Structure formats: C-alpha cells, structure tokens
Amino acid sequence: MFRFFSPSLLVLGLALSLSSCSNRLAPYEDLLVGQPAGEVPRPIGKEVQITYLGTNGYVVKSKDSTIVIDPYLSRIPMREVVLNAPVESSPSIVREVAQLAAIPKSIDGFLITHGHFDHLFDVPAMQRQLGGVIIGSKTATLLSEASGVSRRSLLPSAPGKIYRVGKAKVRVLEAAHDRVLGRIPYPGLIEGPLPAAPARPKDWRIGVPLAFLIEIEGQRIYVESGGIPDLLPPVSGVDVAIVGVAVKDSQKRYAGAVRQLNPEIVIASHQDNFFLPLSKGFQFSTLSDFPRVIATHEAEALPGKLVAMDYFHTLTLK
Numbered sequence: 001m002f003r004f005f006s007p008s009l010l011v012l013g014l015a016l017s018l019s020s021c022s023n024r025l026a027p028y029e030d031l032l033v034g035q036p037a038g039e040v041p042r043p044i045g046k047e048v049q050i051t052y053l054g055t056n057g058y059v060v061k062s063k064d065s066t067i068v069i070d071p072y073l074s075r076i077p078m079r080e081v082v083l084n085a086p087v088e089s090s091p092s093i094v095r096e097v098a099q100l101a102a103i104p105k106s107i108d109g110f111l112i113t114h115g116h117f118d119h120l121f122d123v124p125a126m127q128r129q130l131g132g133v134i135i136g137s138k139t140a141t142l143l144s145e146a147s148g149v150s151r152r153s154l155l156p157s158a159p160g161k162i163y164r165v166g167k168a169k170v171r172v173l174e175a176a177h178d179r180v181l182g183r184i185p186y187p188g189l190i191e192g193p194l195p196a197a198p199a200r201p202k203d204w205r206i207g208v209p210l211a212f213l214i215e216i217e218g219q220r221i222y223v224e225s226g227g228i229p230d231l232l233p234p235v236s237g238v239d240v241a242i243v244g245v246a247v248k249d250s251q252k253r254y255a256g257a258v259r260q261l262n263p264e265i266v267i268a269s270h271q272d273n274f275f276l277p278l279s280k281g282f283q284f285s286t287l288s289d290f291p292r293v294i295a296t297h298e299a300e301a302l303p304g305k306l307v308a309m310d311y312f313h314t315l316t317l318k
C-alpha cells in the first residue's frame with residue numbers, strides 16, 4: 001500500500017487539510033452568476049447554457065446538443081490520494097449529479113483536458129450511463145478504454161484536430177499543465193493498451209494536456225484547466241473563457257491568458273477543494289487565490305467580466 005507513497009503529495013495533502021471550512025463563495029456574491037440548474041428551463045432558440053460541476057467540470061448545452069467537460073464527481077478523499085489507495089468511481093454519485101445538473105439522459109460527448117483523476121476518473125462511468133464520444137489525449141482515451149469504454153466511443157486527439165460533436169464544432173488546442181509545488185503531478189504518457197483498469201489515483205497519468213474551443217449557436221467557448229505563463233491560449237476573441245487558476249503557475253498566467261483570449265466573460269476555474277465531496281458545497285482550495293485573480297483583473301484592466309460559479313448553477317448565454 002505504501003509502495004507508491006510520495007512525499008510531495010503528503011505535503012500537498014497537509015497544506016490542503018489546513019483549508020478553512022468556511023472558505024466559501026459568499027464574499028464574492030457580486031461576481032456570482034447562474035441559477036440552480038434544476039430551476040432553469042431547457043435551452044430554446046440560440047440559447048447556450050453552461051453548468052458548473054465543480055473542479056474543472058462543466059456542461060455545455062444547447063437545444064439539441066450536450067457536451068460535458070472534465071466531470072469529477074466521486075471526489076476521492078485526500079487520504080486515499082496521499083496513500084495512493086485503490087479507488088472506484090461511484091455510479092450512484094454520477095447519477096445523482098446528472099440529475100442535479102439537469103444533464104439529458106443521453107449526451108453527445110466529453111472533452112477531457114488531461115488524464116489526471118480530477119478530470120477523467122468519472123468519465124468512464126458517466127459515459128456508460130449517458131453515452132457520447134470521449135475526446136481526449138491518447139493517454140486519456142487509453143485510460144478510458146481500460147476502464148471499460150468501447151473503442152468506438154473514443155477519439156484519441158491532439159492539437160489541431162476539429163470535430164463535430166452534436167451541433168457543436170470543437171477545435172482541439174495546445175495546452176500545458178501547471179506545476180503543483182514545483183512539479184507536474186503524475187507525469188507520463190500511456191502509449192498502448194493497459195493490461196488492467198486504472199485502480200489508484202496515480203494510475204491516472206497526465207498525458208498530453210489539451211484545451212478546446214467550442215463553437216455552438218454562434219457562441220465561442222474556450223475551456224482549459226490552467227497552464228504555465230510561457231504558453232498562452234492560441235485563440236482570441238471568445239464569448240466565454242473558462243480559465244484554470246488552481247495554483248500559482250496558472251494564477252501568474254491569468255493576465256496574459258485573458259488578454260490573449262479577449263473574452264466577454266471569464267470563468268475563473270478549478271479553485272475548489274476537490275478532496276471534499278460535492279455535497280459539502282463549494283470550498284476554496286488553499287492553493288487557490290481568488291482575491292489575487294480579482295485584483296489582477298482590475299489592476300491590469302483585463303477584458304471581459306470576471307465571474308464565479310457555484311456548484312450546479314447554470315449560466316445562460318443568449
């Protein structure tokens with residue numbers, strides 16, 4: 001059990017365990033957007049809805065298409081992550097969340113930014129329930145295949161590829177992963193079929209990180225999970241930019257990324273403590289620094305309106 005023990009993960013675990021339980025979104029009320037997903041009528045006409053699932057998870061829905069991005073719902077407790085203990089996705093949590101987030105019974109596809117457990121862990125279980133193709137790196141699709149997803153549903157991808165997912169056009173973009181305490185966590189590529197399903201947190205290897213541009217009903221939505229200051233998003237002029245700001249690297253990159261994207265709306269993403277169950281509600285991770293993101297946005301007069309979203313809340317774009 002301790003064979004995979006990692007000292008840096010222990011430090012990360014201890015740092016995160018010191019996070020305050022009252023560290024919620026309430027102080028940012030003026031930045032909060034969206035209504036509880038269950039109270040929002042289905043999209044009509046050219047409406048596009050974005051629903052937040054926690055961590056870097058989102059649902060993008062139009063009247064006839066649904067795309068799910070990086071859903072992480074089962075929430076492995078920190079102790080299991082630190083000990084690299086055997087873990088399994090919970091089909092009942094996945095079902096509950098699908099209901100809470102008003103996800104249709106069948107969807108068109110998943111976009112996966114990278115193979116880490118907090119982005120891919122629940123995708124195989126969710127795909128079994130809702131169908132849809134999985135667009136991700138070769139590593140992410142091989143992890144999904146080893147977890148029981150049919151090869152027919154897997155689209156191993158790379159920057160430059162373009163897909164039709166439902167009525168949406170999805171462009172795959174270059175991205176980088178931010179360093180956590182100076183290191184890229186769980187590095188490595190998976191190049192061929194795995195002999196067994198990934199069973200422990202460390203089995204979910206990063207692979208090649210990706211970002212996406214989703215074009216749907218006239219809206220351009222950019223999504224990533226963070227990055228490094230040296231690599232800015234390769235697109236500009238978007239309606240919504242979902243920009244990861246989980247750790248220092250991506251917080252440092254925030255101004256450059258937003259200036260480059262020149263969006264109407266910026267959703268600062270991946271800020272919550274994903275070691276806690278979703279049922280505990282949104283709590284900031286200690287590595288997040290939303291006050292710094294807000295101060296940067298103001299001080300640098302960045303384009304777009306910076307917003308925050310609570311779990312299972314839906315923002316409607318018209």
Ligand SMILES: [Zn+2]
Nearest residue numbers: 114116119177
């Ligand atoms: Zn990651």
